[in-house]
Amino acid sequence: MIDMHSHILPAIDDGSRDPEMTLEMLEESYRQGITDIVATPHFYINNDNTESFLEKRNNAYDIIKGKISGRDDVPNIYLGAEVYFFNGISRYDGLDKLCINNSKYMLLEMPFKKWSNKVLTEVENIIFDRKIIPIIAHIERYLDLQHGTDNINNLFSLEVIIQANASYVNYMFSRKKALKWIDNNIIQLMGSDAHNMDSRAPNLGKAYDIIKKKLGDGAVTRINGLGKEILSI
Numbered sequence: 001m002i003d004m005h006s007h008i009l010p011a012i013d014d015g016s017r018d019p020e021m022t023l024e025m026l027e028e029s030y031r032q033g034i035t036d037i038v039a040t041p042h043f044y045i046n047n048d049n050t051e052s053f054l055e056k057r058n059n060a061y062d063i064i065k066g067k068i069s070g071r072d073d074v075p076n077i078y079l080g081a082e083v084y085f086f087n088g089i090s091r092y093d094g095l096d097k098l099c100i101n102n103s104k105y106m107l108l109e110m111p112f113k114k115w116s117n118k119v120l121t122e123v124e125n126i127i128f129d130r131k132i133i134p135i136i137a138h139i140e141r142y143l144d145l146q147h148g149t150d151n152i153n154n155l156f157s158l159e160v161i162i163q164a165n166a167s168y169v170n171y172m173f174s175r176k177k178a179l180k181w182i183d184n185n186i187i188q189l190m191g192s193d194a195h196n197m198d199s200r201a202p203n204l205g206k207a208y209d210i211i212k213k214k215l216g217d218g219a220v221t222r223i224n225g226l227g228k229e230i231l232s233i
């Protein structure tokens, strides 16, 4: 099973603190049935540019690659980024290199405030001008903020892929809505968004179990099928 969103690489963002924590997170993910995990460190244009980000990310990955080589009890790791929206993002040169595993899919974190039309136009331009398909990170975290607007429906009408975090399914109070959206194929990808081993630990195995139990194997197969397509595996 695939985890499309995680902060497992060490000392690059507010995720894993060091290589030891990364190994624990990988081992725990594998125990939960995760065979493939996408490392998506935060990318903030105010702090970074693509070149310096990739250098840091690849160095962090090399350290971990050395530690897990030959091991078959940890997931395969793929590289990406969680790109935080910024004005002008659709014209930013370095965007293609932030896509997941050299694909045309990019994990996009939307602004945590009410979106203006300009925001949605930028997303549209990423698709039409750059031919990049945004994967909208943790959709559940924007819903309250867009309440009373058509923003969420307008976003859904674009050629984007919607990702939700495992916690959306795992939490009893949001489970019903999460499962409904998975069943309707609105939520198409799942991620742990794991940052550490305590407050935001790997938890996607539980979510996949719930999805399987409530919606059947087909739903899990569909989510992982799209993940495999994106990763070309």
Ligand SMILES: [Fe+2]
Pocket (backbone or CB within 6 Å): 005, 006, 007, 082, 137, 193
């Ligand atoms: Fe994240």
